[in-house]
Amino acid sequence: MTGNVIDVRNLSVDAIAKRGERTPIVQDISFSVAPGKVVALIGESGSGKTTISLACLGYARPGCAFRGGEILLDGSDVLQLDLVGRQQIRGVDISYVAQSAAASFNSALSINRQVTEIPQIRNLMSRDGATRKAAALYGELDLPSPETIGQRYPHQVSGGQLQRLMAAMAMMCSPKLLILDEPTTALDVTTQIEVLQAFKNLVRENQTSAIYVSHDLAVVAQIADEILVLKDGRMVEYGPTETIITVPRQGYTRQLIAAAHVMPTEVTQRASRGAGAPLLSVNGVLAGYGRQRDVPALRDVSLDVRAAETVGVIGESGSGKSTLGRVVSGLMTPWKGEILLRGQPLAASLKQRTRDELREIQIVFQMADVALNPRHVVAKILGRPLAFYFGADRHAIESRVGELLELVGLDPAFARRFPRELSGGQKQRVNLARALAADPQLIICDEITSALDTVVAEAILDLLVSLQDRLNVAYIFISHDISTIARIADRVAVMRDGEVVEAGPTAEVLRPPHHDYTDLLVRSVPDLKVGWLEAVMEHRRRTGQQAAGN
């Protein structure tokens, strides 16, 4: 007996292809979690962090299998248990909080039915007892109306609330070990820190140990006692949180720290390039959804973009920032207001715009892989706008495709590849190249780095800046991540509930004093410092600030 809650020793997991070939996805992982401590597994997608956390539950996803090692829970090996044995420990000794509670709650069952299921089927609690315990946990997690919220169905509560409800579900049987798999990644920043604080209290007050899986070093710094850095299924570095973030030994860890989404200590105003008359003006635009025009998403929004500048649009989900991009591009017709390109009004709908007007405004979407036709090779994806806008012949297209790929930092040989043969960052580069193929004046970038790993996102941001220097293209950069906006934007518009609450040069908006809501956003970006979370929660208590999503 080591006294640890869990000891993972030399764990290896393989992926098994259809023909039975095994490829290692996790190799030789060892770490321990002491009672009441939180260990973070950190790494990019594909680093094996989720695979390791699932292994602690004795679970391998379909297509994966354990190859070796042991996972000792109170001294007995989880991997040696049969299926029934593993079911017995899950939910009682070890419990799991999934990345997206919105996707992981069963939409057909009420919340209480799911939360109270395990203690009931294990005969640990009566139905009433389980319901009472759940209500107590809901209260502890600061959920509204804890007595009745459990009677609702998952689609009837918000994403931040669902994440906390899932934490309550995991705590029902007071497990020894809690596994939190990116539990705040899907949340808005202002909600994220509240949920994070709730998890932290839960772990501390119940003396529960936890494994916290995340790609976000700044978030992890707030909750973890120890950090295990992973890359490609192998351990890179393992040590106390303070040591890892202040004196990292490995190059990869330093790279992760450099790319972490933290507010720059000094917001420097980029030399103003945008001068003269606006390239694009959005004037008093009202737009929204619903047949009766009853769901407004933009309420009287005005915005100017000058040539060769970057305007950052920041807001949380539901703020209307993506709707703004859709209206400017013509994908959505506004109810009221006008959009001017170099002072000339643009037709409201896509169909009425001229080919040249279409060409000048391009859009790049968040989900790089969904935006590319999986059955077309890159050459065809890039060739279509060339033929459409310029009527280019085959020869001209071929040489232009090569140029475009070089422009976005890809080898021209990529022209023959299919989207599935590209990584996430490469796909997003192809998306950018497709927008550039039209030789536009303005590119709307809708959360284009949000689905990427931090290191890859960093490279895309650098690419955007260098493209702007060379091509004098303007960007509307839509993002929920204020630290990214702070790095790339010349001017910023802060949106909330369909309105622009504050706008101006980046340094002015993001340097104190702020508008109240901007202040809340800026303060919600986790800092790579131990103890930051407590400080910011204290500030919220003093000033009575509230998250938007609740």
Place this chain on the structure above:
Amino acid sequence: MNILSVIVQRLGLGILTVLIVSILVFVGTEILPGDVAYAILGQGATPELVANIQERLGLDEPAHLRYLAWLGELLRGDLGTSLTNGAVLNDVIGERIGNTVLLAVVTAAIAVPLSIVLGLVASTRPDSAIDRLISTSTLALISVPDFLIAVLLVSLFAVQLGWLPAIANLNRVDGFLEYARVLALPVAALSFTVMAHMARMTRSAVLNVLTSSPIEMAILKGVPKWRVILVHALPNAIAPIVNVIALNLAYLITGIVVIESMFNFPGVGRLMVEGVTTRDIPLVQAAAMIFCSTYVVLNLAADIISLIANPRVRHPK
């Protein structure tokens, strides 16, 4: 939106569909080749006699007036009279419809539960031997047309082995066993095709649900396997499964026309085929309307059940 108003809307759409179907049936029978007057008179048809008969049967009136008259009678529950022998169609069809319903219900009662169980078994053990056995055999059955299956069954069980009658004569049957013997081959022939479809579609519907995040979550929180399937997966699979069933029962209705003719089974399907050969337009129209309406009603029922099974509809925000 309120669930009741959605259901009322679907019902309205269903009625509209049946109305459109009635137009199609009428137009379809209009353009059937051949003329009932010639069919009645046979060799001795002279132009005068033909005109006479056409006038007597009301065939000389414009088509849209005849359609409205037919529809009006249909709405009053009057299927019309046979052109060939003047029999009241309500009686003729009423006599046969019980047999067809019997055939359909027995087939459904056997095929639906069996195929859902097969689909569930296959979907819970994907790529296992049993899954592959079910997949291959159902694929083979789908690939064979139902009349060929009927012929094969007859030649094996009726001709070679002599265990079962090749012709389903219901006139002289008495008692459960006799009925079972007569119905066995038609029911088997019908079941095979729909079962194969249903089992395959149930498998893919349930497999889809079983690989979703909520199910992985249920497994990870320690829910036993049988409970994962019954409590967590099934409520989400109801809508697709109900649609699969409705689609195949509707398919069954079309299969009935073929199978009844093959086995000389005294049902509405065979009646309709006879109506076509004798150019008995009112009979064909009436039978077609019965089959089409059943089709629409089945799909409508599936639609409404899957609506009710959707928690977002049952518990609006």
